Amino acid sequence: MTHIRTELYKAEARKAIQDRVLQNALANFQNRIGRATAAAYNNLPEGPDLRLKAHDIRMHAIENLDVLLEMLADKLRGRGSRVFFAGCAEEAVDYCLHVARRHNVKLAVKGKSMVTEEVGLNEALQNAGIEVAETDLGEYIVQLAGEHPSHIIAPAIHKTRKEVGELFSQKLGIAYTDHPPSLTRAARKALREKFLAADMGISGCNLACAETGHITTVSNEGNIRMSTTMPKVHVAFMGMERIVARLEDHDALFRLLARGAAAQNMAGYVSYIGGPRQRNQLDGPEEFHLIILDNGRSKILADKEFREILCCIRCAACLNVCPAYGKIGGHAYGYAYCGPIGAVVTPLLVGINRAKDLCLGETLCGACQDACPVNIDIPRMLLLLRSKLADGDANWGVTRAGNGEKLAYMLWSWLVRSPVAYDRFFSLMALGQNMLPGKADMISRLPYPFHGWTQSRDMKRFAPKSFRQIWDEIR
Numbered sequence: 023m024t025h026i027r028t029e030l031y032k033a034e035a036r037k038a039i040q041d042r043v044l045q046n047a048l049a050n051f052q053n054r055i056g057r058a059t060a061a062a063y064n065n066l067p068e069g070p071d072l073r074l075k076a077h078d079i080r081m082h083a084i085e086n087l088d089v090l091l092e093m094l095a096d097k098l099r100g101r102g103s104r105v106f107f108a109g110c111a112e113e114a115v116d117y118c119l120h121v122a123r124r125h126n127v128k129l130a131v132k133g134k135s136m137v138t139e140e141v142g143l144n145e146a147l148q149n150a151g152i153e154v155a156e157t158d159l160g161e162y163i164v165q166l167a168g169e170h171p172s173h174i175i176a177p178a179i180h181k182t183r184k185e186v187g188e189l190f191s192q193k194l195g196i197a198y199t200d201h202p203p204s205l206t207r208a209a210r211k212a213l214r215e216k217f218l219a220a221d222m223g224i225s226g227c228n229l230a231c232a233e234t235g236h237i238t239t240v241s242n243e244g245n246i247r248m249s250t251t252m253p254k255v256h257v258a259f260m261g262m263e264r265i266v267a268r269l270e271d272h273d274a275l276f277r278l279l280a281r282g283a284a285a286q287n288m289a290g291y292v293s294y295i296g297g298p299r300q301r302n303q304l305d306g307p308e309e310f311h312l313i314i315l316d317n318g319r320s321k322i323l324a325d326k327e328f329r330e331i332l333c334c335i336r337c338a339a340c341l342n343v344c345p346a347y348g349k350i351g352g353h354a355y356g357y358a359y360c361g362p363i364g365a366v367v368t369p370l371l372v373g374i375n376r377a378k379d380l381c382l383g384e385t386l387c388g389a390c391q392d393a394c395p396v397n398i399d400i401p402r403m404l405l406l407l408r409s410k411l412a413d414g415d416a417n418w419g420v421t422r423a424g425n426g427e428k429l430a431y432m433l434w435s436w437l438v439r440s441p442v443a444y445d446r447f448f449s450l451m452a453l454g455q456n457m458l459p460g461k462a463d464m465i466s467r468l469p470y471p472f473h474g475w476t477q478s479r480d481m482k483r484f485a486p487k488s489f490r491q492i493w494d495e496i497r
């Protein structure tokens with residue numbers, strides 16, 4: 023079952039802000055990775071402008087998706103692969119279950135994949151009696167803890183070494199240690215056994231190439247390569263937008279992906295997978311299935327103003343610099359995708375009203391676009407979502423979130439266009455503020471409905487004389 027808890031955004035965010043351990047973990051992570059990303063772009067031989075070229079490459083792919091996906095499918099099928107186009111999450115999961123049942127799969131090993139999080143694959147397989155072992159270390163940790171990832175590429179960023187040590191001691195039966203190399207060795211030992219015993223390998227797809235007809239996976243631990251080559255069946259999940267036209271486009275995008283994700287020049291392991299094992303090949307699965315998932319993406323594609331979000335290559339660079347993510351972490355977003363990308367894509371996938379708090383919670387500071395390796399204009403789409411919430415939108419089935427805000431802005435619009443009313447209003451406010459609690463120059467508590475503004479900060483009092491009054495006096 024797909025896990026959607028977007029309605030709990032505010033409550034979860036509040037909880038996260040009070041969690042000191044999480045606050046430290048997020049601050050350390052953003053200081054370390056977030057800052058290094060900009061430097062990594064500057065070190066590109068082509069300079070940071072490569073991001074603009076990458077944006078064009080991705081937009082070209084998005085605008086030719088139907089043709090490129092058919093090319094990919096034809097080439098893969100020509101090498102004996104099976105390609106399935108899934109309209110929704112249920113179809114994708116059912117197809118995978120069908121393959122698993124046909125092969126009598128008891129244990130599946132998995133490489134990290136956000137699409138499988140999106141469709142709730144693990145729960146479905148487990149409900150069908152199939153054990154699923156996540157093999158990325160971070161994913162393995164959150165799976166042992168019975169949680170969901172809190173970051174797209176660093177799923178266990180919310181956990182401390184001590185917590186991981188206790189978890190491993192409890193679940194793997196080893197003596198407690200918080201020594202990272204020892205913990206990694208323990209995970210590796212446990213996972214080796216899973217790799218050797220698995221009947222099925224499951225992976226995501228970082229990017230596919232229409233020209234060559236292959237999918238590409240990247241990892242820093244080599245676990246995806248093990249998951250996709252050792253079991254006799256490999257099922258790969260791919261969001262339908264994750265494709266480019268030409269092999270040379272891969273080069274630019276993967277160099278940017280590694281920089282955006284972890285300020286690296288290139289990920290440790292890059293695998294091109296073009297189908298099942300061929301006669302002249304020594305390893306690889308006997309069967310290869312690619313599930314290409316729509317699940318709401320066609321609707322995004324059809325909307326010219328939101329289409330750009332499909333350029334995303336899920337590198338997580340925007341999370342690493344986002345002040346909202348840096349305070350509330352990933353779980354508060356209540357879905358597979360978090361941070362700025364989650365704040366745009368989740369409402370579009372699960373319903374704008376249902377996930378409205380996600381786009382309202384972002385600061386519009388623009389750091390996400392600056393960090394994005396494909397230069398996606400996330401702030402523009404956040405504003406667009408907010409405008410749909412303010413005005414309603416029949417095409418997206420959005421009902422207006424409330425009339426209060428609309429009314430307030432209509433009044434404000436009238437006020438700023440009427441100099442006399444504007445002056446009077448602020449003269450009254452300057453007088454009225456003296457009744458509000460606080461220090462000489464700061465207000466510590468605003469009355470309802472503005473109380474949220476001063477919940478965690480003070481507000482500066484209005485100056486005794488407005489700029490316009492001073493200006494008149496000077497003149």
Ligand code: SF4
Nearest residue numbers: 334335337338340394
């Ligand atoms: S929006 Fe840009 S920065 Fe954020 S995950 Fe997607 S590609 Fe990376």
